[in-house]
Amino acid sequence: MVASYLQKKGYKATEAIFSREAKGEKISLDDILGEKSTNIKDEQQEADTSADSKQHQEEEEEEDPELYDLNYKNLREWIENSLDWYKPELRSVLFPIFVHSYLDLVSKSQLEKAKQFMDTYKRDHVELHTPDLTILEAVTEPHHILENELAQMYKNNKYNLRMSGVPFELFLNYLQDNKFMLLLRIVNQYLNIQVVHGKLLKSAGGLELDGVIGITGHQTQQLEEFNRQPVQLGLNQLDSNFKEEIENTLKEIDRAKKEENSKNDNFDQSEPTISLLDTFKKYVQEYTADGPAPDDIPLPPYRGTDITAQVEYLKSIHHRLPLSQSSLPSICCYTFHNTHDSLNCIATTKDATLIAGGFSESYVKIWSLKGEKLKSLRNTINPAHVNDYNDLNRQKERHGSEYKKLVGHSGPVYGLSFSPDKKYLVSCSEDKTTRLWSTQTFTNLVIFKGHNSPVWDVDFGPYGFYFATGAHDRTARLWSVDHINPLRIFAGHLSDVDTVKFHPNSKYLVTGSSDRTSRLWDVQTGNCVRVFTGHTGSIKTVAVSPNGRLMASAGEDKSIMLWDLGSGKRIKKLTGHTGFIYSLSFSADSSVLVSGGSDNAVCVWDVNTDSTNATYMDTTASQNSFNNNEPKRPRLDDNEINRKSKRVHESQERLAVFPTKLTPLYDIRFTDRNLCIVAGAYTPQKANEH
The missing domain is CATH 2.130.10.10 (YVTN repeat-like/Quinoprotein amine dehydrogenase)
Structure with a gap:
């Protein structure tokens, strides 16, 4: 009965102990308790070994450099295919996940994979985060992470976000259902997502989100840097041959107009005449200072109708009414x-x-x-058989x-x-x-x-x-x-x-x-x-x-x-x-x-x-x-x-x-x-x- 009871309580070697007692050996309570302690220790050691093995297996999975690319690619594709209503909020999580995926790859000396990851996905964030991307691209060795101030800031601070309830649930469920443990770890370790009630109304396509707070003290919205790219906003510089033909045409028109005015007795000769050529030169100098070169935009060869259109445009400038607060348009x-x-x-x-x-x-x-x-x-005419405009009119x-x-x-x-x-x-x-x-x-x-x-x-x-x-x-x-x-x-x-x-x-x-x-x-x-x-x-x-x-x-x-x-x-x-x-x-x-x-x-x-x-x-x-008013007067x-x-x-x-x-x-x-x-x-x- 005692042996049965002790076995139920975990003392499995009790029969051996009692046989030793039968042989006349002295058995103490410490021997019995020690026997249980040994059994428990063995079981614990076995369990620890199993847990260590499982943890090691998970770490090996996390360290697989292919997983970073695969998980991020799948998440990115899922967000791009989500409803437009939720997409701006969901898209806000991509940049911090991108940054920490890249830094993880660098810290694990997966330098080739890190460079490939950066080159593949940085274009998604170049509009908003050009300065940060420029700095992070220089982090190419594990020791750079310790030396780089921006990398340390991302490592030691959480990236703050605000999301409404539905997209937040969709996001977490997607990661859990697909067992993206790597991304879940990054989200838990480096992101601080605050769930708010209702929809974030002032989101602007994911580019000016009220929901993106970022790291405290660091400028999150970096769109100004992207918008500093050089642009040529002036009007096109004319082809030299085209410009010369227009000038010759305008000279002829100005000469003919001058002759006509001189023959007209009612025309006031003291009144200055506006030259089309002068207008054209002013127009060219004014609007082509920082315009693209003629070869920048391939266009068909100019025709006589283009010259006629240019002349008509210059004539209309003379009849243009200047508009202002006192001169409203008709x-x-x-x-x-x-x-x-x-x-x-x-x-x-x-x-x-x-x-x-x-x-x-x-x-x-x-x-x-x-x-x-x-x-x-x-109805009887085939358009393909029309040869020219004269034939067309007929x-x-x-x-x-x-x-x-x-x-x-x-x-x-x-x-x-x-x-x-x-x-x-x-x-x-x-x-x-x-x-x-x-x-x-x-x-x-x-x-x-x-x-x-x-x-x-x-x-x-x-x-x-x-x-x-x-x-x-x-x-x-x-x-x-x-x-x-x-x-x-x-x-x-x-x-x-x-x-x-x-x-x-x-x-x-x-x-x-x-x-x-x-x-x-x-x-x-x-x-x-x-x-x-x-x-x-x-x-x-x-x-x-x-x-x-x-x-x-x-x-x-x-x-x-x-x-x-x-x-x-x-x-x-x-x-x-x-x-x-x-x-x-x-x-x-x-x-x-x-x-x-x-x-x-x-x-x-x-x-x-x-x-x-x-x-x-x-x-x-x-x-x-x-x-400056009296105190008694209501303000x-x-x-x-x-x-x-x-x-x-x-x-x-x-x-x-x-x-x-x-x-x-x-x-x-x-x-x-x-x-x-x-x-x-x-x-x-x-x-x-x-």
């Missing part, structure tokens, strides 16, 4: 009736002779703004019609753009294609396929040879009319590219996206050279000033941001619209900005006023005036002062408001003479609306 509004909410986009030629609309029924309509009938080819219809209907797309048409010479129209659609149409024959010439999602916007370049598209696949693409495949793909936005616009020198392209950022791309390299953050809603429209120095963006947050393209900094924020903003346009002299949108109003803004200084001075003056609080100063600044910057009856404005364009053309679709109120 605005001509074209309203489309009975569209039944099916008109999606509108485009107007620069000389205000043609207007086109894209409809949800998959077709495009073109009207003449001069009241002329539009004539296409007779083969056209005799009477023509009020408008022309262009049928070809198989989905709603979302974007339109006329070429500068108004001979072509390009359209984009939900059917993932872009089509080039002739405005001479009103036929479809080319179908461009490349996007794998609906195409939202299209814009012809300033020279008519290139055009760009933006689509739901989060890319913008550069095309030329003589190639059916895209020449460049601009990838970097986190969501749909909703709008595209060429820079006046054709070397750059501006895009606006649903990720609440706009970007400036170099069309030669395909690289992003500027990132603009600050909007709290999708960007639906962008505009570049004719002098190439300013850019404006607007959209769902009902505000307009004015940017300096040279520095990448925001000049000011313009507020006053009460609805989404659909269109922006700078005047021909770059002094005035006009906007329109869903609030049925056209707003005219002064782009030269510095609102930042005005706000500060006005607020300070208000505070001083109240400080306005800061909020009321800010509200008053805000109203003052809005009235200073917004020069005028022109309301329509019930017409949201889809398109705004200035002619070379500073006439503003706006267009929209009349939307009658429903019976139950008041």
Whole structure:
């Protein structure tokens, strides 16, 4: 009974002890307890050996350099394919994980793998963290980590983040479900994620997140460094032969005009005449100082029509009205009736002779703004058999019609753009294609396929040879009319590219996206050279000033941001619209900005006023005036002062408001003479609306 009891309590060698006692050996209590202690020690040693083996196995797995690349690659791909609503918050964890993965590889002497890891993934973070990446790239040996101040800061401090509940749960569940123990260790050891209730509203595409706090005392937002890349914002330098031909043509025109004036008895000879040649020389010297060289942007050989277009442009400069606070632009509004909410986009030629609309029924309509009938080819004529323009005119219809209907797309048409010479129209659609149409024959010439999602916007370049598209696949693409495949793909936005616009020198392209950022791309390299953050809603429209120095963006947050393209900094924020903003346009002299949108109003803004200084001075003056008052007089609080100063600044910057009856404005364009053309679709109120 005693032996059975002792065995249950763990004394397994009790029979041997009792046999020793039977032989007359003296057995003490210490012998019995020692026997149990030995058994426990053996079991503990066995368990420790098993745990050590397991820990060693896990460490070996963690030390596998391939896991860093594999785990990070999978996490990155999962975040890129996640919902756009959560993507900015999820993307904020990538940089600290990238940094510590790289430092771990270096500390474990996996130098080749570390360099490969840095080269493969650093482009994801170059926009926001260029200074940190430059320093970390120099950490190439284990002892560098101990000597490098930035590496030690990342090693010894936690990277602070804020995330809302749903993306945080998705992130942790993804790591746990896929057994990414390596990433979990980095998150637990080096990240401090604070979970907040609701959505972080002021996130800007992952680039200006309120949720990213970073390491205390270290500048997290390093976008300014990225935006210091050199850019050439001046207009193109003309080809020497082309420039010489234009000058000779202008000399002939000036000489003929002078002779005509001398024969005219009513002409006042004392009145100075403005020479087109002088205007051209001033134009060339003014706008090509820092522009790209003629060979930077390949263009077709110039033709006689290019010289004629240049002469017409110089003539229009003489008739251009300078705009200012005391001289507001004349605005001509074209309203489309009975569209039944099916008109999606509108485009107007620069000389205000043609207007086109894209409809949800998959077709495009073109009207003449001069009241002329539009004539296409007779039905019996094959466009391929037309030899020249004289032959084209002979083969056209005799009477023509009020408008022309262009049928070809198989989905709603979302974007339109006329070429500068108004001979072509390009359209984009939900059917993932872009089509080039002739405005001479009103036929479809080319179908461009490349996007794998609906195409939202299209814009012809300033020279008519290139055009760009933006689509739901989060890319913008550069095309030329003589190639059916895209020449460049601009990838970097986190969501749909909703709008595209060429820079006046054709070397750059501006895009606006649903990720609440706009970007400036170099069309030669395909690289992003500027990132603009600050909007709290999708960007639906962008505009570049004719002098190439300013850019404006607007959209769902009902505000307009004015940017300096040279520095990448925001000049000011313009507020006053009460609805989404659909269109922006700078005047021909770059002094005035006009906007329109869903609030049925056209707003005219002064782009030269510095609102930042005005706000500060006005607020300070208000505070001083109240400080000098008698104590008994009630003092306005800061909020009321800010509200008053805000109203003052809005009235200073917004020069005028022109309301329509019930017409949201889809398109705004200035002619070379500073006439503003706006267009929209009349939307009658429903019976139950008041």
